[in-house]
Amino acid sequence: MDSKRGDAVERILLSARKNIEEHGILGLRVADVAEQAYSSLTQIYRYFGNRDGLLARVLGDIYDEYLLRGLETLMDRLSGHEQLTTRAVVDAIPPLTSPMVVHAQGVRLQILAAAVTNEQLRDRLAEITKLNLKRWNNALDELESRLAPGEKFDRRVFTVALSMQMGYYRTLMGDDGFTDEEYHQYLVDKLTS
């Protein structure tokens, strides 16, 4: 990609992101995105095909960033430990009730819901999900290699159970739901069994 075209694409993406932050996913108006990016509708449609294509790119990027940040946060928290225990790995998972996690739930939910009616976004999220599985398997390889003698975990808890987890359901349970401590104990039990 030549740099002039690259600059235009970057400006459009930045403008679309700002527009989404202000008006939500559904409020995105391509004409406003064009104006704020010193671009035109014609140019945006040339680069992204249509409104769905633009959304697939921007929302896919945001979705991917959230996933990456989640994994990086976990690995950073464990970087101080020379030898790991399964309990330490579980305790490094951010609590489901933390404001950061609750915020990320809302963003991810809205992007996933948009994918139900936006096929290009669905394809992009499928790609990202598969890439994310690979990243997690690499991270789990590393964590397993650092486990203290006698420690073990069943990685299916990550690749089967946690990979399908939607924390928003826990938020909806309110005071009737399990506590963060009960949740961590559950994970330790299932990882070590």
Add this chain to the structure above:
Amino acid sequence: MDSKRGDAVERILLSARKNIEEHGILGLRVADVAEQAYSSLTQIYRYFGNRDGLLARVLGDIYDEYLLRGLETLMDRLSGHEQLTTRAVVDAIPPLTSPMVVHAQGVRLQILAAAVTNEQLRDRLAEITKLNLKRWNNALDELESRLAPGEKFDRRVFTVALSMQMGYYRTLMGDDGFTDEEYHQYLVDKLTS
């Protein structure tokens, strides 16, 4: 509620549901709902407060029906068994890849996403979620009482793990994801450990 008011409310709810089926959650136009229900904007706002209130009622009802149907389907499939095994309980869970389940995922996702920006809907979903937890605990009491001698299950797999499960993530994994058989084996392992 007198029957005349009750009839009007029923007509409005039916009309709103039709409108959502045709145009999606976001396309719901209260003026169209009023017209198709032989009602008026004034009447709808008197009964439901505002557009969010109407959506909270209709989408909450749909959400609740999906949850109820999920539990009833499971219990129906197990009704033929006098004595249960943990494997039979797991095999009665509909596969994540079945068209019925994939369709339900999309509907639930869109309703959950709408709740992120509609406080009345969020409150309603929280109520429904808590009611659903009670229903599941009652169902699990019954299933446990019917387990064959020597069989057991850890009900946290249902109340902690499955209650937070978003099958749409599995759909996004495509061929890179675990199979239905691997998933059932995982559940059996974790329920019995």
